[in-house]
Amino acid sequence: MLKLQTIVASTRPGRAGLSIGTWFNGVAAAHKDFQAELVDLKAVNLPMFDEPNHPRMRQYVHQHTKDWSATIDAADAFVFVLPEYNHGFPASIKNAIDYLSHEWADKPLGFVSYGGVSGGTRAVQLLKPVAGAVGLVVAGEVNIPFFSQYRQDDLFVPPASFVDSANLMLNRIAKVGATLKAGRKELAAA
Template structure:
């Protein structure tokens, strides 16, 4: 069984990300291949990158970095639930990625993006080179256009086609994740 972390990337007041993340987390929790955990970057509350050493050295000075490192190190796969801001991804998400290096490597990443007509796809395309740079392996995306029409009273209830897309992506993450986990274990044993 793989440990899947669903990471909510929006931290602003009134955000839709937590409701969309909760919806996706529910689907991931029901999937037979995952032990799922929902992580909210607003609750993690990382300051802007404040470590004196490069993350590749893993010489973390601050407890918030040590905690974040342990959280991501424990994951076998991650999914970013992310809005699109001005054709890009959120600063808190970039900051959270930049804090670490080795902890991200050789794990699948999925994207659940949301927005207006573009459904957050531009943000995902900009984020892919960043995730590749830290060693994450893209394994699919779910794009949600006009998300507000499916959200009432902080609950996100999309049509069944979005649930199907989420399950399709989770199946791919499970396959890629099992292969990458086995390879990480070989590297550790070597």
């Protein structure tokens, strides 16, 4: 089993992101290869990056960074659930990535993006090089255009085709994730 964290990027009141993240986390929990966990950046509540040392040194001075490091260290795979803000990604997810380095490395990453006609694709495209810089390995994406038509109060209820797309991405994350997990173990033992 791989430990998969679904990380909800949006932190604003009334956000759609929590319902979309909760939906995706449910799909991941039903998948045979994952132990699924929802991580909400609003609850994590990181300040704007405030560590004096480069994260590669892992010399964290703040308790919030030590806690965030332990959370990400424990995972084998990630899915970022993110909206598109002004044709880019929300600052919250960049900030959360920047806090750490080794904790992300050699682990697969999927995206669930949402927005208007773009389905959040521009946010994903801009975040890919950032993810690559910390060693995350992109393993797929699900883009949801005009997502608000699938919102029912606090629930997100998309058509079955989105569940199929989510499972296709999860299948790939499972394959890539198993290989990378074995590789990380070998590197640690070397």
